[in-house]
Amino acid sequence: MVHEALIGLVFLPLLGACLAVLPGRFGTRLAIVVGLASLPFLLLPVTLSVLREGAWFYTLGGWSAPLGIRLYVDPLALLMLWMVALIGGLAAAHAWHDFRPGTAAGERFWPLWLLLTAAMNGLFLSADLFNLYVCLELVTLAAIPLIAMAGSATAVRAAMRYLLLALLASLAYLLGVALLYNSSGTLDLYLLPDALATAPAPVTAFALALIGTGLLLKGAVFPLHVWLPQAHASAPGPVSAVLSALVVKTAIYLLYRVGLWSLPAGLLADGAMLLFAVLGAGALIYGGVLALLQDRLKLVIAYSTVAQLGYLLLALPLASLAAWQALTYQMLSHGLAKAAMFLAAANILHAIGSDRLSDLERLDQRTPLSLFALAVAGVSIMGLPPSGGFLAKWLLLEAAWRGGQWGLLSVLILGSLLAAAYVFRVLAAALRREDPSEAEDAEGISAIGRRQATYAMLLALLALVTGFAAAPILELMATGIPPTWGAA
Amino acid sequence: MIEIAIDLIIAMGVVGLALQTILGASVFRAILMFIVFGLLMAMAWARLHAPDLALAEAAIGAGITGALLLVTWRRLQAMDGRTPRVGIAARAPWLSIASGIFAAALIVALGWVSLSLPAEPAAAGELAWQRLPEVGVSNPVTGVLLAFRAYDTLMEMGVLLAAWLGARAVASELRPGALPGPAHAEVPLVGALLSLVVPISLLVAVYLLQAGGSAPGGAFQGGAVLAAGGVLLCLSGRLEAAERSSITERIGLVLGLAVFSCIGLVMLFMGEPMLAMPGVWAIYLVETALLLSIALTLVLLFAAAPGLRRAP
Numbered sequence: 147m148v149h150e151a152l153i154g155l156v157f158l159p160l161l162g163a164c165l166a167v168l169p170g171r172f173g174t175r176l177a178i179v180v181g182l183a184s185l186p187f188l189l190l191p192v193t194l195s196v197l198r199e200g201a202w203f204y205t206l207g208g209w210s211a212p213l214g215i216r217l218y219v220d221p222l223a224l225l226m227l228w229m230v231a232l233i234g235g236l237a238a239a240h241a242w243h244d245f246r247p248g249t250a251a252g253e254r255f256w257p258l259w260l261l262l263t264a265a266m267n268g269l270f271l272s273a274d275l276f277n278l279y280v281c282l283e284l285v286t287l288a289a290i291p292l293i294a295m296a297g298s299a300t301a302v303r304a305a306m307r308y309l310l311l312a313l314l315a316s317l318a319y320l321l322g323v324a325l326l327y328n329s330s331g332t333l334d335l336y337l338l339p340d341a342l343a344t345a346p347a348p349v350t351a352f353a354l355a356l357i358g359t360g361l362l363l364k365g366a367v368f369p370l371h372v373w374l375p376q377a378h379a380s381a382p383g384p385v386s387a388v389l390s391a392l393v394v395k396t397a398i399y400l401l402y403r404v405g406l407w408s409l410p411a412g413l414l415a416d417g418a419m420l421l422f423a424v425l426g427a428g429a430l431i432y433g434g435v436l437a438l439l440q441d442r443l444k445l446v447i448a449y450s451t452v453a454q455l456g457y458l459l460l461a462l463p464l465a466s467l468a469a470w471q472a473l474t475y476q477m478l479s480h481g482l483a484k485a486a487m488f489l490a491a492a493n494i495l496h497a498i499g500s501d502r503l504s505d506l507e508r509l510d511q512r513t514p515l516s517l518f519a520l521a522v523a524g525v526s527i528m529g530l531p532p533s534g535g536f537l538a539k540w541l542l543l544e545a546a547w548r549g550g551q552w553g554l555l556s557v558l559i560l561g562s563l564l565a566a567a568y569v570f571r572v573l574a575a576a577l578r579r580e581d582p583s584e585a586e587d588a589e590g591i592s593a594i595g596r597r598q599a600t601y602a603m604l605l606a607l608l609a610l611v612t613g614f615a616a617a618p619i620l621e622l623m624a625t626g627i628p629p630t631w632g633a634a
Numbered sequence: 635m636i637e638i639a640i641d642l643i644i645a646m647g648v649v650g651l652a653l654q655t656i657l658g659a660s661v662f663r664a665i666l667m668f669i670v671f672g673l674l675m676a677m678a679w680a681r682l683h684a685p686d687l688a689l690a691e692a693a694i695g696a697g698i699t700g701a702l703l704l705v706t707w708r709r710l711q712a713m714d715g716r717t718p719r720v721g722i723a724a725r726a727p728w729l730s731i732a733s734g735i736f737a738a739a740l741i742v743a744l745g746w747v748s749l750s751l752p753a754e755p756a757a758a759g760e761l762a763w764q765r766l767p768e769v770g771v772s773n774p775v776t777g778v779l780l781a782f783r784a785y786d787t788l789m790e791m792g793v794l795l796a797a798w799l800g801a802r803a804v805a806s807e808l809r810p811g812a813l814p815g816p817a818h819a820e821v822p823l824v825g826a827l828l829s830l831v832v833p834i835s836l837l838v839a840v841y842l843l844q845a846g847g848s849a850p851g852g853a854f855q856g857g858a859v860l861a862a863g864g865v866l867l868c869l870s871g872r873l874e875a876a877e878r879s880s881i882t883e884r885i886g887l888v889l890g891l892a893v894f895s896c897i898g899l900v901m902l903f904m905g906e907p908m909l910a911m912p913g914v915w916a917i918y919l920v921e922t923a924l925l926l927s928i929a930l931t932l933v934l935l936f937a938a939a940p941g942l943r944r945a946p
Contacts, residue, residue, distance in 0.1 A: 163891075168884050
């Protein structure tokens, strides 16, 4: 039964996408139930099996690797799949009201959303470098039109720029994969370590450089982040949420997989890890400063994504259990908090018609619940207790302290201070009162608005809850530590 | 000797045409050069003993992509009455020089590391030859695409569907102008030509599909050829853009993905591995569905319309 559940994670959203293309409101609703609402129920048995028996492979078509393609589910993949199911699910619930099934906009929106979900699930499960390329392409090509659906010229231009850079990144990745295949004879991630041990070193180095550059560009890692802020800020709210919480993480996830799983131990020189850390530090500071300078709420949140992605690279040179737990926890807590922030920002934009910081005064009366969600998610982004973000950053600090990495330690503290500054700047703008005599009644918020605010609040609460319900997740992650780090 | 001469001509031609494409004085000229470049690339693939790639390059790289670029150029002209006359390289010289240097460095590095590549064929490729008889087809490319790595092909159908959905989403935001009709609507020879060429494109598509089992061919090449017939019908004004897609068109668009997934899932629930093919008939069934979806998607992309209908 657990095999069927695993296959369903990819194929139910895929069939849902087919169903949503067919005309009629009913088909789309059924597609959403089949393709999105089913995911947590499919994930339960898979999670239980990993808890009981550890990570396992599934061979597609009965053609064993290296000839065929395998799927692989381990704690890291599970974490990402749960994020797709929960964050994607709540964002979809939010999108339901803006892109109602049966309307023209809904007809265009849901097939792409379902394809995006299928592609992300496929990517997190795939154990094959070329198949990962196809999944990465599908993620990109399904995500980009969703940005353009915001309807503004800015959104279309941002989507186009994202498309061109993402295609460049894909080609670099593909060229690297072709070289790796030619020198090692396999595309399977988990057969590569042995196969690469005897492969010529210059080919491997060049191929890894190409793959790395492609993934850093897709993952919007500083200084290759130029496409991200406009694309994430101009997309419709729920799309911004999954773009920041999930889509950029697909590239970072792949970077981990290739760098930490599929290379022989000791192949990736310390220099490469140090480069990642420097890029991460650059992202943290540059993104933080730029977020502080923006005058639109969604751009602040988008630059905050640039900064927070830095944490995901910063701890790579530490190569310790604490660092691994911190990285994966940052993955989760940033995903939850950032999705909550983007959904809340969408609600605010919807309610007051602008997201300029100068227009946000008296938000505590105009959109109280959304502002509260924004603040709670902000607590996690800043890394204040008792949030998930606090735990991730605390683990990072601890790992840096133990490793004696003082430079890293100071960058971490600076990053958190910057995050605090830009979050408080937004909150200060939202709580401002221009004119004390102004009427202080809550403006009429529709029932739909209240429901959409609830989804943002739920995500923000989840970001908070991960702060004190962390033990089981961290334990599971400890069992999924990369093989190249487990020995260290 | 003569073979070396042919290879040299192809190699120089490819580089020359690539340069012409980039430096072309107008967008139109650049597109034409790109199409010829695609045809020459197809010859290069044929010389490299990759006939399947050669077919795909000619049909999709040169044919369909060329048609898409040309129709886009025509739409741009119809929209603002003029196209940029300046060469692509002249508008952003520093960017061009930087990317040129980058590309050159990439090529040099690629050439350098290629020298140290092992000469023997890769392990997975050897295995594919050995286990091909188990699939039941004798064309190894079809074996890889529909059996060994069927999952890739299936996901690529998802990519194609996403491309169409994406084009539709962007089109509904940007509302590009309608395709300008043919200048000379009813030249008598057009009808005669179509009545010959369109059935032949269908015949060639079916042949390519059937031949794919044992010789170069398959759903992607066949789909592109069938799409060429549809493109001709659009160009000559026999088919025109419709406001909405009909239910037949929608079923056609998802047919490949749906049939492929459903066969895979049926096998899974019968206790076989996911995407195991129950026989050669299933491979042909899936390929037929893929061919129809590919052809329809490409024609709809060309027409930049949700659907098509017969012109009155």
